[in-house]
Amino acid sequence: MGIRVVERERRGIRAPTIVGLSVGIAGIVAIFLVRALTPALGPWSLPNRVQDLLTLSISVIIESLPFVILGIMLSILVQVWVPDRWIMRILPRNAFLRRAMISFLGIFLPVCECGNVPLARGLIVKGFTVSESMTFLLAAPIVNPITILTTGQAFGFDSWVFVARLMGGFVIANVIGWLFSKHPDQDTLLTDSFAAECRLPDDPHEHEQSRWQKSVELFTRESAVIMPALFIGSLIAGLVQVAVPRSVLLSLGSNPLWSILAMMALAFVISVCSNVDSFFILPFASTFMPGSIAVFLVFGPIIDIKMLTLMRTTFRAKVLVQLTVVVGLLSALIGLVVNYLA
Amino acid sequence: MRWQGTALCVAALVSTVWLAATNQLILYIHPRYIVFTVIMAALGLVLVVASFRQSPANDHDHDHDQLSPRGYRSVITITGTVLTLVVAVALVVVPPATLTTATAEQRVINSTQVGAGTRTVDSAASAPAGAFARFTVLDWSSLLRQTTDAGFYRDKAANVVGFITKDTDDPQNVFYVSRFVITCCAVDAQPVGVPVYLPNWRDRFAADQWVKVSGSFETNPSTKSQQSIALVPSATTKVDQPSEPYLY
Numbered sequence: 150m151g152i153r154v155v156e157r158e159r160r161g162i163r164a165p166t167i168v169g170l171s172v173g174i175a176g177i178v179a180i181f182l183v184r185a186l187t188p189a190l191g192p193w194s195l196p197n198r199v200q201d202l203l204t205l206s207i208s209v210i211i212e213s214l215p216f217v218i219l220g221i222m223l224s225i226l227v228q229v230w231v232p233d234r235w236i237m238r239i240l241p242r243n244a245f246l247r248r249a250m251i252s253f254l255g256i257f258l259p260v261c262e263c264g265n266v267p268l269a270r271g272l273i274v275k276g277f278t279v280s281e282s283m284t285f286l287l288a289a290p291i292v293n294p295i296t297i298l299t300t301g302q303a304f305g306f307d308s309w310v311f312v313a314r315l316m317g318g319f320v321i322a323n324v325i326g327w328l329f330s331k332h333p334d335q336d337t338l339l340t341d342s343f344a345a346e347c348r349l350p351d352d353p354h355e356h357e358q359s360r361w362q363k364s365v366e367l368f369t370r371e372s373a374v375i376m377p378a379l380f381i382g383s384l385i386a387g388l389v390q391v392a393v394p395r396s397v398l399l400s401l402g403s404n405p406l407w408s409i410l411a412m413m414a415l416a417f418v419i420s421v422c423s424n425v426d427s428f429f430i431l432p433f434a435s436t437f438m439p440g441s442i443a444v445f446l447v448f449g450p451i452i453d454i455k456m457l458t459l460m461r462t463t464f465r466a467k468v469l470v471q472l473t474v475v476v477g478l479l480s481a482l483i484g485l486v487v488n489y490l491a
Numbered sequence: 492m493r494w495q496g497t498a499l500c501v502a503a504l505v506s507t508v509w510l511a512a513t514n515q516l517i518l519y520i521h522p523r524y525i526v527f528t529v530i531m532a533a534l535g536l537v538l539v540v541a542s543f544r545q546s547p548a549n550d551h552d553h554d555h556d557q558l559s560p561r562g563y564r565s566v567i568t569i570t571g572t573v574l575t576l577v578v579a580v581a582l583v584v585v586p587p588a589t590l591t592t593a594t595a596e597q598r599v600i601n602s603t604q605v606g607a608g609t610r611t612v613d614s615a616a617s618a619p620a621g622a623f624a625r626f627t628v629l630d631w632s633s634l635l636r637q638t639t640d641a642g643f644y645r646d647k648a649a650n651v652v653g654f655i656t657k658d659t660d661d662p663q664n665v666f667y668v669s670r671f672v673i674t675c676c677a678v679d680a681q682p683v684g685v686p687v688y689l690p691n692w693r694d695r696f697a698a699d700q701w702v703k704v705s706g707s708f709e710t711n712p713s714t715k716s717q718q719s720i721a722l723v724p725s726a727t728t729k730v731d732q733p734s735e736p737y738l739y
Contacts, residue, residue, distance in 0.1 A: 166544050173543030177501055177536070180583055184509045188586040195585070197593035197699070203581050204590055208519040208677035210582065211510070214503050215524075215531030222534070362545065369542045373496030380499055380575040390678065395598040425675040 198391055206387030209420060209455060213263045213379060216422060220264025221371045224271030225364045237276060248284045248326040251277075252319050255289025261422040262290040262450045263379065266459045267371045273463075274347055279335040284326030286460075287476075290423035290450035291318025300446065303427035304434070309491040313443035317483040321447065321476055328475065329468075338468045340461070343374075374462045382458030386420040389454065393418060408441040409484040413477060416449030423450035440488030448480040495572065500539050502579040507532040515587045517735055520676045589736040590671055592656045592698045595682035600656060600667050601632055602681075612637050615647075624650045628670045629738045631708075631722075632683040639719045644708035649722055651685055652703045652730060655696055661715035664690045668704050668722070672738045680737065686711065686718040689727060696729070703730045 195203070227236070240247050260268060269286040273279060290296065291314060304310040329338065336344050358366065421429055423446075430445050450456075452473050460469055510516040511529045520528060610630040615623075628651050634643075651668055658665035667684030671677075687704055688711055696702060706724035713721065 169545070170540075170543045173497075173540065177505060177540070180501055180505045181509060184506055184583050187584050193585060197591040200588055201590050201594045203585055204518070204588055204677055205594075206578060207506075207582055207587075210503055210578070211507055211516070211519045211528065212524070212676040212678070214507060214535075215528045218531045218535040218538075222538075361541075365538060365541045365545050368538045369493055369497060369545065371496075372500050373493045376496045376499035376503070377571065377575045380578045381571055384574055384578050386678070391593070391597070396602065419678060421675055421679055428674040429679040431674075 202387045202391045205390050206383045209383035209386050210379060212422065213383070213455065216261050216264035216424075217267070217375055217379060218264075220260045220267045221368055221375065223258050223260060223264070224267040224371060225367050227268065228271045228275055228367060229360050229363045233276065236272075244330060245323075245327070248281060248323050248330075251281055251285050251326075252288035252292055252322050254285055255291075255293035258289065259293040259295050259424075260289070261296070261424045262286075262456050263422065263459055265289050266456075266463065267375055270343065270371070270374075270463055273339075273343075278330065279338045280326045280328075280330035280332070283329055283472075284322045286322075287325055287451050288318055288322035291315065291447070292322075295424045296427075296450075299424060300427045303431045304442075309439050309487050310434075310443050310446065313440070313483055313487045314446040317443065317447040317480065318450070320483075321451065321479045324479060325472065325475060338464055340463060340465055343463050375459065378458045378462050379455070382420065382455035385458065386418065386454045389418045405438060405440070405485070405488045408437050409444050409481050409488070412437060412441040412445040412484075413448050413480065416445045417453050419449070420453040420455035421449070426450070438488045439491040440484035440486070443487045444480045444484035447483055448476060451476050495575070497539060497542060499575065499579055500535060502583050504532045504535045504539065506582050508536070510587060514734065517737065518587050518589055518677065521673055521739065524675070589732065590677055590680055592654070592669075594680065595656045595667075595669055595671070595684070596659070598680075598682050600669055600682045600684040601636065610634055612643065616643070620646075623647045627651065627738055628653045628668060628685050629672055629683050631685045635685065635718075635720060641708070641710050641720060644720060648705070648707055649685070650703070650705045651722075652701065652733060653684065654701050654732075654736075655692075655698050656682070656684060657698055658686060658713075658716055658718070660717050661713045664688060664692070665711070665713050665716045665718070665721060666692050666696075666698075668702060670736070670738045674739075677737075683738070686716065686721040687727070688712055688716075688721040688723050692727075696727070701730050701732045703728050 193200075240250055255265075258268060265286050268289075269282045272285060273282045277285070297315065300311050300314055329335070332338060336347070339347070416426075419426075419429070426446060426449055430442055433445075434442055457469055457473070460472075464472075507516070507528060510519070511525060511532070516525050516528065610626070610633045612634060615626075615630075615634055626649065631649060631651060653668035653670045656667045656669045658667060666687055666689065668687050669682055669684030671680035671682055673680045685704075687706075688709075703726075704722060704724045705726045706722050708720050709723045711718050711721035712723070
């Protein structure tokens with residue numbers, strides 16, 4: 150009798166597994182075929198603006214996708230494979246020192262900002278406070294080896310822009326972490342669904358699951374949250390780029406204050422990853438003041454259209470507004486100081 | 492909404508792999524990111540396939556905890572889902588394409604100096620005679636930004652390929668043979684162009700048409716155009732879009 154039950158249960162689990170696998174693989178093959186066959190139907194004469202909207206939005210998705218996958222994989226690594234005590238043990242107890250050290254975690258987990266969202270979520274689940282996770286989220290895209298290298302290559306390792314970006318990223322992340330650590334109930338900073346996920350007791354099935362199964366489960370869960378946000382963010386970024394003439398922003402380049410605001414607006418709209426934004430902004434260095442370039446490089450990795458959409462998966466809208474205002478003011482201050490000194 | 496995440500993953504990952512296999516990923520990202528992108532896409536697909544093997548029995552615990560949206564929130568959720576699916580369908584169905592004159596005009600041709608290794612007047616002055624025929628639109632547009640001395644351009648025959656974008660000051664007689672320069676992906680594409688003086692060019696060509704223009708630089712005969720130097724073509728022919736439409 151007992152054997153039969155076990156047998157039935159085993160079959161019960163296996164049947165949907167095989168069905169799911171077959172349907173899934175058939176789906177992948179079908180999408181591949183559709184993708185491969187539609188260009189043969191001839192060029193689509195879409196209006197130029199619509200075509201460019203699609204090209205720009207898809208470009209943001211394809212550029213961010215590898216970083217998102219990498220971010221989810223690192224999040225899985227931290228949540229499933231790294232023992233709880235490892236990360237917690239090496240961090241100091243003092244809150245300031247702890248956040249300062251968290252700011253440097255990006256050196257070991259070099260993902261640009263979009264990949265950092267799933268990773269920051271994973272760190273909260275793992276036991277970081279919300280403000281500590283925010284410090285990581287804000288510092289890691291700037292204080293990481295790839296960004297340091299590309300910024301240094303583009304502007305020189307002894308330039309104002311380089312120093313302002315690194316110091317600025319570190320300071321802003323820690324100020325934000327400190328400000329939000331003052332909040333009495335950190336869980337209320339999170340969206341209801343994510344807070345609920347953090348409060349979840351261990352999944353009853355989890356004990357039956359191997360680490361590999363848990364990893365795959367986590368991948369499914371995280372991609373269900375992050376991918377729609379990435380698609381929507383990319384579409385909005387594409388829309389704004391098609392709608393706002395670049396000349397409006399560029400005409401503001403030589404004024405110390407306006408150029409800072411223009412660079413913030415450009416960073417907000419363009420939503421390009423922190424690992425590569427230095428090369429993008431380098432040509433603008435001849436028209437814009439150095440402080441404004443620094444603002445682009447400090448503000449952009451933290452706040453832009455794509456990033457806000459991604460962060461909305463985790464934080465409440467009110468928190469994102471506060472975050473945007475404070476980061477904006479601090480970045481502007483850094484820009485003004487650099488414009489004054491340089 | 493697990494299916495949505497998985498479906499979007501499949502759409503994005505399969506499209507990325509197909510674009511890479513058909514050498515069209517360069518329409519969206521700089522070639523130096525292709526290897527990284529393809530490796531991560533392959534790893535992503537492995538995880539997606541592994542997720543198909545996972546028993547959906549594990550689903551129900553989490554689904555209970557999703558707060559059911561009400562009122563205006565449900566409108567936002569539905570709109571978001573629809574927009575997401577529209578982008579996903581476009582990603583899978585619409586043939587990939589380069590950016591068009593709409594973006595070139597919106598971003599203003601030659602509005603910024605682009606390209607890390609842009610051609611300088613000094614390096615051009617010392618270049619051997621045959622080298623000029625290989626100068627790209629980016630090379631010439633960088634030189635035109637640096638000097639408008641007609642003497643510099645004498646005896647330097649140009650031979651460039653690009654798409655046509657009209658000159659806003661004299662759209663009748665002047666167009667730009669233009670290209671986009673990208674540093675990371677199509678999002679940061681900056682348009683560059685060489686002004687071409689060809690009276691009534693619209694009789695033979697349309698905007699967005701890819702052309703090959705051969706000729707020499709002279710003082711721009713157009714009185715309306717703000718460009719003081721223009722390429723006066725000896726031959727302008729229609730060509731197919733090159734396999735690498737962007738410059739780097």
